[in-house]
Each structure stands twice: as C-alpha cells, then as structure tokens.
Amino acid sequence: MKKLFVQTGLALAIATAMTPLVHAEENMAPVAAETAILSDQDADAVAVQIANSAAPEVLDPGLKLEQLIEDFEYSDAGQAFRSRPGMFYTTATAWVMGTPESRDWGNARVMAYKEALLKAQAKYIESLGVSIMAESMTKLYKDPTQMPQFSPEELRAPNKLLEMLDKAVAVTGGKLDNELRELGIDPEEFNAAPREKKALLFERSVSERTVTRARQSLTGVIPVKSWEAYDENGNHAVAVAIVASERFRQFVYDVTHSKGDLAPDPSKALATPLIDMLRKDRGALLNDFGIRRMYDEQGYPVLVSFGQSSNPYRGSEPQRRADERELSYAAARADAYANFAYLFNSTGSSEQSTGRSMKRQTLGLVRAEGREVTESEQETMAFVQTIDREISAKGSVSNLPGTRELFRWTATHPMHGHEINGVVYLWHPLVEQNARQLRDFKPTRNSQSGQANERPANQAGSSQSRNLMSADDF
Numbered sequence: 001m002k003k004l005f006v007q008t009g010l011a012l013a014i015a016t017a018m019t020p021l022v023h024a025e026e027n028m029a030p031v032a033a034e035t036a037i038l039s040d041q042d043a044d045a046v047a048v049q050i051a052n053s054a055a056p057e058v059l060d061p062g063l064k065l066e067q068l069i070e071d072f073e074y075s076d077a078g079q080a081f082r083s084r085p086g087m088f089y090t091t092a093t094a095w096v097m098g099t100p101e102s103r104d105w106g107n108a109r110v111m112a113y114k115e116a117l118l119k120a121q122a123k124y125i126e127s128l129g130v131s132i133m134a135e136s137m138t139k140l141y142k143d144p145t146q147m148p149q150f151s152p153e154e155l156r157a158p159n160k161l162l163e164m165l166d167k168a169v170a171v172t173g174g175k176l177d178n179e180l181r182e183l184g185i186d187p188e189e190f191n192a193a194p195r196e197k198k199a200l201l202f203e204r205s206v207s208e209r210t211v212t213r214a215r216q217s218l219t220g221v222i223p224v225k226s227w228e229a230y231d232e233n234g235n236h237a238v239a240v241a242i243v244a245s246e247r248f249r250q251f252v253y254d255v256t257h258s259k260g261d262l263a264p265d266p267s268k269a270l271a272t273p274l275i276d277m278l279r280k281d282r283g284a285l286l287n288d289f290g291i292r293r294m295y296d297e298q299g300y301p302v303l304v305s306f307g308q309s310s311n312p313y314r315g316s317e318p319q320r321r322a323d324e325r326e327l328s329y330a331a332a333r334a335d336a337y338a339n340f341a342y343l344f345n346s347t348g349s350s351e352q353s354t355g356r357s358m359k360r361q362t363l364g365l366v367r368a369e370g371r372e373v374t375e376s377e378q379e380t381m382a383f384v385q386t387i388d389r390e391i392s393a394k395g396s397v398s399n400l401p402g403t404r405e406l407f408r409w410t411a412t413h414p415m416h417g418h419e420i421n422g423v424v425y426l427w428h429p430l431v432e433q434n435a436r437q438l439r440d441f442k443p444t445r446n447s448q449s450g451q452a453n454e455r456p457a458n459q460a461g462s463s464q465s466r467n468l469m470s471a472d473d474f
Contacts, residue, residue, distance in 0.1 A: 059229075061236060062095075064229035065093050065238075081224065081241070086245055087244070088124055090123045090124065090241070091120060091240065092116045092118075093119075094113070094116040094119065094237065095236070097111070099233070099234040100415070103313075106308075106309070109236060110309065112236070113238050113290075116226075116238050117290065118391045118392075120223075120241070121391070122214070122391045125218065126212070126350055130212055131213045131214065133210070133212075134210045134211075135209050137206070141202065141204075142203075143200075143202075146199045146364060147201065147364040147366070148197035148199045148365075148366050150197070150368050155373070195368060198363050198378075200362075203362075204359070204360045205358065206357070207355065207359075212350070212351070213349075213351045218348040219343070220248050220251075221343075221346075222291060225241040226239065226287060226290070240289070240290070248293070255427070256345075256397075259433070262301060264298050264300045265299045270296060270297045271297070273296075274297060283414065285306070286413065286420060288306040291304065291306070291339035292304050300430065302429075303343070305337070305424070306423075307422060309421055309422075313325075325410070325419070329408060329421050332422050332423045333423050336423050337425065339425075340400060341396050342393060344400070348391070349390075349393075352387065352389040352390075353387070353388045354385070354386070354387050355385065356384070356386075357383070358382075359382055360380070361381075362378070362380075363378040364376075400427075401432045401436055402435050405425055406426040408422065408423045410422075
C-alpha cells in the first residue's frame with residue numbers, strides 16, 4: 001500500500017505539471033493517475049526528472065564569457081581581427097574580487113579588467129619569445145628496517161607524567177614548571193617528550209617542475225573589446241581582447257614622432273561630432289575600458305582613453321560625497337593617463353613556476369602509552385600542484401603634448417547602485433600642433449616710431465583703455 005501511495009503521488013505530480021488548470025467543477029472527476037502503477041525504477045526516474053526541472057538554472061559567468069567571446073569571434077567584426085594576416089589577437093578573463101555588497105566593488109571591477117588585460121598581454125609577449133626550463137623526477141624507495149623505536153629512557157618519562165597529570169590540570173604557567181621540577185622532570189624534556197614517532201618505509205613518486213619566462217615590448221598593443229558576465233549572486237567576471245600588428249605599431253610611432261602632422265581620412269569621418277557620439281550613451285561608458293584608436297568628424301585619427309573609478313561613500317553628507325567624488329575623478333584621470341604610457345612605450349614580463357607531484361607513501365608509526373608501545377603503518381597518496389605566476393607591465397612617456405580631458409561623467413551602476421565616476425581623455429593631432437605652438441612660443445618685438453605729445457594743462461575729464469582685443473580671438 002505504501003508503494004502505491006508513492007507511485008500515486010508521483011503520478012499526480014506529473015499530471016499537475018503537464019495538465020493545464022481546469023474549472024472547479026471539473027475537479028470532481030476521478031483522476032486516472034491515482035490508479036497508475038509505476039515500477040520502483042520508473043518512480044525513481046520520474047522523481048529525478050521532477051527535481052531537475054524544478055531546480056533553477058545557475059549561470060556560470062565564466063562559461064557565459066566564453067560564449068560571448070565565441071559569438072564575437074564568429075561575427076564579421078571578430079573575424080576581421082582573427083583572420084587579418086600579420087595581426088595578433090587573443091583574449092583573457094578575470095573575476096571581480098568580492099561582491100556588490102562591498103563599497104569598493106566598483107574599483108574591484110576596474111582592477112579585474114586590469115588583471116584580464118595583463119593576462120592577455122602575457123600571451124602576446126610569450127608568443128614573441130619565451131624561455132622554458134623543465135625537469136622531472138621519479139623515485140622508488142623501500143626500507144622496512146626504518147620502523148622507529150622508543151628507547152628505555154623515553155619510555156620511563158611517561159610514567160612520571162601520568163603520576164602528575166591530575167595535579168597538572170589546574171596548574172598553569174610557571175606553577176606547572178615548579179611542579180615538574182619537584183617530580184624530578186626537566187620542564188623542557190616534559191614539553192618535548194615523544195608520544196609518537198614516524199618514519200618513511202616506502203615511497204613511489206613522480207614530479208615535474210616547469211619554469212617559463214618572457215620579456216618583450218608592449219608598445220602598440222591595444223585592447224579592442226571587453227565583456228562582462230554575472231550570476232544571480234552578484235559574482236562578476238570580465239574579459240578583454242587585445243590586438244597587435246606592424247601597421248598599428250607604425251601608427252603609434254607616427255603619433256610620437258610626427259609632431260601632430262597626420263593627414264585626415266575623410267572616408268572614416270564620423271557623421272556626428274566625436275564628443276557627442278561618446279557622450280550620447282552614458283550606460284555604454286560603464287563598459288569602456290582602456291584606450292581606443294578612433295576617427296573624428298573630419299576623419300583625423302585620434303586616441304580616446306577611458307578611465308573610471310567608483311565612489312565608496314554611501315552617506316548623505318554633501319561635502320563628504322563631493323570630496324570622495326573628486327578623489328574618484330583623480331583616480332580615473334590617472335587611469336586614463338596610464339593608458340597612453342602603456343600604448344606608447346611599455347615593456348611586459350611574464351614568469352611562471354609550476355610544480356606537480358604524485359606520491360604514494362607508507363609510514364611506520366609507533367605510539368607510546370606509558371610503557372605500552374603499539375606499531376602500525378599508514379598508507380598515504382596525494383597529488384600536489386604548486387603555481388607561482390607573476391605578470392607585470394611598465395610604461396612611460398615623457399613630455400607628451402596633444403592630450404586633453406574631453407569630458408567627465410558620473411553614472412549609477414544599473415544593477416548594484418554604485419556611483420561610478422569616469423573621465424575621457426583625447427589625443428588629437430591638431431591639439432598636439434596647437435600645444436606645441438603654445439609651448440614653443442617665442443615673442444617678437446615690434447617697434448613703432450612717434451613723438452610724445454606735450455603735457456596738457458590741468459583740467460577735468462576721463463579716459464579709458466583702447467580696444468586692442470576682439471572677442472573673435474577666443
């Protein structure tokens with residue numbers, strides 16, 4: 001009968017899941033599922049199916065990023081990056097440390113992008129040249145005569161210890177040492193009294209260690225795309241794609257040596273002013289990291305650098321909020337400037353040491369309880385993997401003209417409510433030319449001849465300066 005009840009319940013669950021709602025008067029009809037008879041195997045299978053269908057689907061941000069990257073790489077834009085001859089393309093991912101409950105989550109998100117960028121850069125420099133050192137070793141050892149033993153002197157010590165255990169329970173610190181000395185026991189010997197000993201009787205192991213090192217120039221390596229994925233628990237992961245090519249490295253060289261003398265390409269001119277296009281969608285600015293090569297409305301090639309930082313303050317004090325916002329803008333500004341240094345003149349290094357070992361051992365164990373000694377053997381097996389990886393990038397640029405702040409922005413993260421502050425910096429060839437003219441300005445003296453007028457007699461009147469400047473100059 002119990003089996004029938006279980007089967008009937010499962011059948012009803014299936015009927016409820018598969019049958020639409022009916023009117024109340026139809027509920028009086030007998031349910032055919034009540035008489036359904038299922039085998040134990042079928043009942044278990046149905047129960048598993050119901051449990052699986054009821055369980056919510058959990059999104060893995062890492063797997064979602066892989067799908068987003070794959071979709072991009074099979075798109076026309078992605079295919080152009082992957083298939084162009086002579087171009088290096090790669091991606092890397094990183095997890096945001098912490099969840100949105102943290103006040104510094106916005107900054108942790110920025111640093112996750114930095115980590116993903118470094119991982120991608122490491123792939124690039126390793127592809128240009130990597131040094132590899134690898135070594136492996138296997139060991140086989142057996143010596144059953146190594147079973148440890150206690151000496152007679154070691155076995156006598158526990159007898160004295162047992163005599164004073166009850167008294168030592170309530171004694172602490174220096175009092176315990178005094179009690180031990182009264183019993184004729186050196187406190188240091190008491191603390192070091194061996195209770196058990198181990199020794200290696202057998203070992204079979206195999207291990208390997210690999211060290212890779214790479215150091216190359218990162219000049220001209222630029223990010224072209226970034227992604228972000230998250231689950232319902234607030235765990236976020238980010239990914240970045242970078243590219244490098246001889247042609248773009250030549251462009252970077254021209255930027256740093258042409259003194260702003262770059263010709264526009266009218267075919268790539270924007271239909272709207274560049275600043276309007278960037279400012280139009282502030283939500284998109286939340287997902288813009290790094291630096292991009294773009295074109296303005298006249299077709300001039302420009303470099304647009306994005307920097308952002310979050311405001312950790314959540315109170316209601318206007319002065320405090322404004323102070324923290326200003327600090328956030330300062331951090332974003334440093335972020336934007338750093339992008340120029342990495343693009344124009346930077347070096348990256350990657351070093352990783354990896355060790356792996358598989359080991360099976362037999363340990364001989366002796367344990368002394370008073371004068372009684374017991375022997376035993378312990379079998380252990382373990383796989384141990386160690387990784388020590390460090391990736392770094394250093395960039396510097398000296399006396400760079402032609403950069404200016406295009407605009408700054410503030411947005412609230414649409415999901416988690418964090419205040420994000422950002423800046424957009426621009427390098428423009430015409431701005432560089434103007435900056436060089438201002439910086440290298442050399443005044444010239446214009447001489448004019450004329451005779452001074454005689455001093456008039458004292459009288460009432462007024463005077464004013466001449467109109468030497470026009471509003472058209474500004």
